[in-house]
Amino acid sequence: MNSIQELYFTDKDLKERQAQIKEDFWGDLKSETLIAVKRLLETTMEVEIQDLAGARRWEHSTKRLNYRNGFYTRNLWTPYGWINSLAVPRLRSGTMSFKTFNRYRQRTEAVNHLMMDMFLAGVSTRKVKEVLKPLYGQNMVSAATVSAVTKVLDGAVGKYHARALSDDYKFLFLDGIYLKAKSPVKARRRCILVAYGIKGDGTRELIDFRLARKGESQAAWECFLTSMRNRGFEGNHLELISIDGGKGMMNALDFIFPDVPKQRCWAHKLRNVANHLPKKLQKACTGQAKGIYDAENYGRAIKAFKTWAKIWRPIVPKAVECLEGDLEDLLRFYECPKAMWIKLRTTNIIERVFREVRRRTRPMSCFTNSKSVKRIIFAIFNRQNVIWKDKPLAM
Numbered sequence: 048m049n050s051i052q053e054l055y056f057t058d059k060d061l062k063e064r065q066a067q068i069k070e071d072f073w074g075d076l077k078s079e080t081l082i083a084v085k086r087l088l089e090t091t092m093e094v095e096i097q098d099l100a101g102a103r104r105w106e107h108s109t110k111r112l113n114y115r116n117g118f119y120t121r122n123l124w125t126p127y128g129w130i131n132s133l134a135v136p137r138l139r140s141g142t143m144s145f146k147t148f149n150r151y152r153q154r155t156e157a158v159n160h161l162m163m164d165m166f167l168a169g170v171s172t173r174k175v176k177e178v179l180k181p182l183y184g185q186n187m188v189s190a191a192t193v194s195a196v197t198k199v200l201d202g203a204v205g206k207y208h209a210r211a212l213s214d215d216y217k218f219l220f221l222d223g224i225y226l227k228a229k230s231p232v233k234a235r236r237r238c239i240l241v242a243y244g245i246k247g248d249g250t251r252e253l254i255d256f257r258l259a260r261k262g263e264s265q266a267a268w269e270c271f272l273t274s275m276r277n278r279g280f281e282g283n284h285l286e287l288i289s290i291d292g293g294k295g296m297m298n299a300l301d302f303i304f305p306d307v308p309k310q311r312c313w314a315h316k317l318r319n320v321a322n323h324l325p326k327k328l329q330k331a332c333t334g335q336a337k338g339i340y341d342a343e344n345y346g347r348a349i350k351a352f353k354t355w356a357k358i359w360r361p362i363v364p365k366a367v368e369c370l371e372g373d374l375e376d377l378l379r380f381y382e383c384p385k386a387m388w389i390k391l392r393t394t395n396i397i398e399r400v401f402r403e404v405r406r407r408t409r410p411m412s413c414f415t416n417s418k419s420v421k422r423i424i425f426a427i428f429n430r431q432n433v434i435w436k437d438k439p440l441a442m
Contacts, residue, residue, distance in 0.1 A: 085130050088123070092145050096136045114139040201418060204425045212254065212280040216244035218387065219288045219307075221296060222394045223263045224401045226408060228420050237417070238262045239424055240271045243397045245390075247284070249439030253400065253428040254280065258417055268299035282307055287383055289394050291315045292373065310379040312394040313340050316370060323366035332359055332366060340392050345381040386441055403427055 099113060116137040123130045135145070220243040225236045240263070242254040255275055259267035276282070282304045289310045290296055300309060317336060321329045335355050342348035352374060360367045370377070380391040390396050404427055 218245040265295040265298040272303040311376040314393045
C-alpha cells in the first residue's frame with residue numbers, strides 16, 4: 048500500500064514536473080545551440096582569414112599574402128545568447144574587420160537603441176533590464192551597455208538644450224522642483240528650473256529645464272531665461288506668465304520680460320495665507336478665499352475679495368494683508384480668454400509634470416551625479432511632449 052501511495056501524483060505534481068522537464072529541455076537545447084553557433088562563427092572567421100592570408104594554415108604557397116599570428120578571445124552577444132571565449136584569429140601585419148562582428152555589432156546597437164527608446168518612454172532602468180534579460184541574457188545588459196546608452200542620452204540632452212526655440216508662445220509657466228543628487232561631500236537637494244509653454248493653437252510643450260547651482264535665485268532664473276531668449280524665445284507674443292511668486296523669479300522676469308503681465312499662483316498664495324492662520328481657522332478662511340478666483344469676472348472677484356476681507360481682517364489681519372498685497376497679480380488671468388482661466392490662475396499644470404518626476408525618481412532616492420538628473424528629467428519631458436504633440440488644449 049505504501050509503495051502505491053509513493054507513486055501517486057496529484058495534478059499539481061504533474062504540472063510542476065512537466066514544467067521542470069520543459070525548462071531542462073529548453074535549457075539543454077539553448078546550451079547545445081550556443082556551442083554549435085560558436086563553432087560556426089569560428090569556422091566562418093577561419094575562412095575569412097584564409098582568404099586574406101592567401102593560404103591555408105601551415106601551407107607553403109607563392110600566393111601567400113600574410114601570416115597568422117595566433118588567436119585572441121572575446122565575448123560576443125548573438126540572438127541565441129551570450130558566447131564566451133570566442134577564438135578570433137589574428138594576422139601578423141595589418142588589421143582586419145570580420146563580417147561576423149559587423150553583423151552582430153549592428154544588432155547590439157539596435158538593442159542599445161531599444162533600451163534608450165524604452166527609457167525615453169518612461170520605463171525605469173531597472174525595468175528595462177528586467178524586460179531585456181529574458182530576451183538577451185544577463186550579460187547583454189552590462190555596465191558597458193548602460194554606458195553606451197547613457198552616452199546617446201547625454202547627446203540627446205545636449206541637443207534638447209541647444210535647439211532653436213519658436214517665439215509663438217502665448218502663455219508661459221515657470222516653476223522649480225528639488226531632487227537629491229550626490230556631491231563630493233554629501234547628497235544635496237538640487238533645484239531644476241522648468242519652463243512650460245502654450246501656443247495660440249493650444250499646442251503645449253515643456254520648453255526647457257536647467258539644473259541650477261544656486262537654487263531659485265535671481266541669477267539662476269536670469270541665466271535660464273536668457274538662454275531661452277538667445278535661442279529664439281523673445282516673448283513677443285506672450286500674454287501672461289504664471290509663476291509661484293518667488294522673489295528671485297520675479298526680479299529676473301522684471302529684467303528679462305518687463306512688459307509681460309505676471310500671474311501669481313493662487314495655490315501658492317493660499318498656502319502663504321494659511322501660514323498666518325491658526326490651524327483651526329485655516330480651512331474656513333482659505334476656503335472662503337477661493338470664492339475670489341471663482342468669480343464670473345474681474346469686477347465680481349474684487350467684490351468677493353472685499354467681502355472676504357471684511358470678515359477676516361478683524362480676526363487675522365496679517366493673513367488678509369498677505370493676499371491683499373498681491374491681489375492685482377492674482378487676478379491677471381481675467382484679462383485672458385475664459386477657456387484658459389482655470390489653467391492660468393495656478394501653476395498646477397506644471398505641478399502635474401512634477402508629480403510624474405517624483406513618481407519616476409522615488410525608487411532612486413538619490414542621483415549619482417548631475418548628469419543622471421538631467422537624463423531622467425529629459426526622458427520624462429521628452430515622453431510628455433510626444434504625448435501632447437497631437438493633443439492641443441481647447442483655447
